[in-house]
Amino acid sequence: MKKYVLLLLSILMMLCFAAGCGGEKKDEGPKVLKVGTEATFPPFEFREKGSKELHGFDIDLINAIGKKLDMKVEILDMDFEALLPSVKRGNVNLVIAGVTITPERQKVVDMSDPYFQSGLSIVVNKGNTAIHKPEDLKGRAVAVQIETTGEEKAKKLTGDKVKSFKTNEEVFQALKEKTVEAVIIDKPVARYYIKKLALDAVIAGDSFEPEAYGIVTRRHAELTPRINKALAELKQSGEYDKIYEKWFGKETK
Numbered sequence: 001m002k003k004y005v006l007l008l009l010s011i012l013m014m015l016c017f018a019a020g021c022g023g024e025k026k027d028e029g030p031k032v033l034k035v036g037t038e039a040t041f042p043p044f045e046f047r048e049k050g051s052k053e054l055h056g057f058d059i060d061l062i063n064a065i066g067k068k069l070d071m072k073v074e075i076l077d078m079d080f081e082a083l084l085p086s087v088k089r090g091n092v093n094l095v096i097a098g099v100t101i102t103p104e105r106q107k108v109v110d111m112s113d114p115y116f117q118s119g120l121s122i123v124v125n126k127g128n129t130a131i132h133k134p135e136d137l138k139g140r141a142v143a144v145q146i147e148t149t150g151e152e153k154a155k156k157l158t159g160d161k162v163k164s165f166k167t168n169e170e171v172f173q174a175l176k177e178k179t180v181e182a183v184i185i186d187k188p189v190a191r192y193y194i195k196k197l198a199l200d201a202v203i204a205g206d207s208f209e210p211e212a213y214g215i216v217t218r219r220h221a222e223l224t225p226r227i228n229k230a231l232a233e234l235k236q237s238g239e240y241d242k243i244y245e246k247w248f249g250k251e252t253k
């Protein structure tokens with residue numbers, strides 16, 4: 001009899017174990033980090049021609065951060081103008097998309113510590129001798145991506161001559177087709193488009209004032225300090241530098 005009771009008990013225990021009774025801690029695996037981006041911004045986030053996969057500095061950086069947080073990174077590619085609203089609504093946990101830290105944006109979302117020093121630049125077709133400095137853009141058609149700091153700058157400089165596009169491919173297409181005279185876009189991205197796509201274009205004059213990129217989270221998100229901590233650790237360990245060199249070589253930071 002005693003034997004049977006013991007047997008029954010052990011069977012029960014085994015069943016219980018298999019079903020995970022009593023354990024609130026079912027093994028869920030790492031939690032998912034939903035990341036929003038806009039992938040026409042090489043070398044920060046982009047697709048190689050014909051490939052579905054996303055590449056870039058931001059993609060490597062957020063994967064490294066995800067690892068530190070023990071979370072599985074899931075990236076969603078969307079329009080640039082949809083990124084901040086998505087983070088505000090909670091459709092994504094964060095956005096990494098070369099987003100410049102600005103006081104206006106900081107009013108509506110959290111932004112991490114700066115993770116990349118950048119700045120805008122003017123791009124013109126080779127042979128265009130009319131444009132050397134920002135003031136030369138007055139009254140000329142300029143292409144930009146919607147809702148970017150480049151758009152804001154172009155509006156100030158040209159008045160109503162700005163042509164805003166959803167993607168940066170369209171922005172550079174407009175320059176190629178000469179429906180605009182110039183593009184305003186972040187300098188590392190301008191360099192990439194000119195070199196890698198062999199555009200007949202050049203960066204005109206000096207860049208504008210420096211801008212710094214930050215990772216965007218919902219306002220007062222508990223995630224923000226964790227991202228900053230992970231970033232600091234990656235900088236400390238040299239992992240950040242490795243990612244930097246992979247995409248920018250030994251260019252100065």
Ligand code: ARG
Nearest residue numbers: 038041097098099100148149
């Ligand atoms: N740095 C600029 C901004 O914050 C442009 C960012 C564009 N990013 C992108 N993934 N398309 O407005």
